Amino acid sequence: MTETLLAERPAVTNRDVLTIKDLKAYYINEHFGVRREVRAVDGIDLTVRRNEVYGIAGESSSGKTSLIKTLAGAIRPPMRVVEGTVKFDFGGKHIDVYAEPAKMQAARWQHLSYIMQGSMSVLNPVRRIKRAFNNFAYRHMGLDSAAFRHRVESHLQRLGLDPSVLEAFPHQLSGGMRQRVTIALATVCEPEFIIADEPTTALDVLVQQDVLGLIKEVQGRLGSSVVFVTHDMSVHAAITDRLAIMYAGRLAEEGPTQALFDNPQHPYTAHLIASLPRIGDISTRKSLAGKPPSLANPPSGCRFHPRCPIAIDRCSKEVPQMLPSTTGGRVACFRAGEISVQ
Numbered sequence: 334m335t336e337t338l339l340a341e342r343p344a345v346t347n348r349d350v351l352t353i354k355d356l357k358a359y360y361i362n363e364h365f366g367v368r369r370e371v372r373a374v375d376g377i378d379l380t381v382r383r384n385e386v387y388g389i390a391g392e393s394s395s396g397k398t399s400l401i402k403t404l405a406g407a408i409r410p411p412m413r414v415v416e417g418t419v420k421f422d423f424g425g426k427h428i429d430v431y432a433e434p435a436k437m438q439a440a441r442w443q444h445l446s447y448i449m450q451g452s453m454s455v456l457n458p459v460r461r462i463k464r465a466f467n468n469f470a471y472r473h474m475g476l477d478s479a480a481f482r483h484r485v486e487s488h489l490q491r492l493g494l495d496p497s498v499l500e501a502f503p504h505q506l507s508g509g510m511r512q513r514v515t516i517a518l519a520t521v522c523e524p525e526f527i528i529a530d531e532p533t534t535a536l537d538v539l540v541q542q543d544v545l546g547l548i549k550e551v552q553g554r555l556g557s558s559v560v561f562v563t564h565d566m567s568v569h570a571a572i573t574d575r576l577a578i579m580y581a582g583r584l585a586e587e588g589p590t591q592a593l594f595d596n597p598q599h600p601y602t603a604h605l606i607a608s609l610p611r612i613g614d615i616s617t618r619k620s621l622a623g624k625p626p627s628l629a630n631p632p633s634g635c636r637f638h639p640r641c642p643i644a645i646d647r648c649s650k651e652v653p654q655m656l657p658s659t660t661g662g663r664v665a666c667f668r669a670g671e672i673s674v675q
């Protein structure tokens with residue numbers, strides 16, 4: 334890693350950059366007059382603060398990607414926001430994402446950017462890397478082409494990349510290098526808000542560490558807020574300040590990452606933590622019975638109740654609300670705190 338990775342990080346502030354209220358976004362399909370709703374985001378409230386790395390965890394199909402697409406205003410039919418609001422405050426510039434789509438469109442790259450899982454989805458395989466920078470970043474920076482090139486080259490250098498990558502085609506770079514290039518692309522306009530969707534999933538462990546270090550360094554230097562999505566709890570432990578656990582389209586728990594790991598209040602959080610491998614422990618990890626529910630026909634009450642080892646009658650009848658927890662966060666469980674992590 335380069336020396337810049339050790340840069341000091343400014344403290345997380347109390348200023349909210351993103352505020353999501355009672356957000357519901359469904360995939361709505363109609364076939365032969367029969368309507369089918371997949372409730373992928375179903376009543377989510379959360380805020381992300383300035384200079385915070387906010388993690389979203391949960392197993393496959395829990396709605397993580399749907400949630401971040403919704404908050405970025407990047408949804409397409411059949412997905413629709415059916416209720417709730419998503420609002421940004423970019424240093425006094427307020428954007429209500431679904432009331433002001435044009436404002437949101439204009440804010441992309443400059444104020445908000447995405448680091449996606451498959452770097453190839455943003456890097457065109459038949460175009461040199463420099464074309465991606467020209468296409469996405471040039472018009473947002475208000476620089477002439479020589480100054481733009483200079484800015485891109487010094488940004489790449491700061492991130493430990495040789496500017497010669499600009500002349501390369503994506504297939505000439507390794508997977509880790511391509512992901513570093515997409516991070517450089519997503520951050521060259523110095524956005525206040527960065528969304529990273531499973532950015533390290535396809536990479537081997539050492540490259541993963543390198544890419545995580547890079548995201549952390551860029552975030553620290555820019556003072557940006559980051560929403561970091563991955564199912565990998567060990568990555569959350571390494572990089573996030575606060576963590577939200579998603580289950581079947583809803584939040585199960587949210588809190589400071591360390592506190593959540595030390596003292597999970599929701600049985601699903603406890604399960605995710607208990608299933609992490611530990612050095613020197615060769616015992617078999619117990620998996621959770623059952624599988625995540627269909628979001629087209631989710632269970633009544635708490636959606637986790639059919640798989641929950643401590644469910645009571647009430648759990649199948651009432652929906653638990655997110656209430657303050659003893660870890661300084663929030664939890665949606667009638668039996669919060671009654672669990673232990675093995």
Ligand SMILES: Nc1ncnc2c1ncn2[C@@H]1O[C@H](COP(=O)(O)OP(=O)(O)OP(=O)(O)O)[C@@H](O)[C@H]1O
Nearest residue numbers: 360371373392393394395396397398399400564628
């Ligand atoms: N275009 C679509 N039409 C209908 N349902 C969809 C569509 N895209 C996703 N879904 C459903 O929405 C739910 C949430 O999916 P989503 O991709 O947001 O979950 P995820 O937690 O990000 O999963 P993963 O970790 O596997 O990416 C799933 O049940 C999925 O099948």
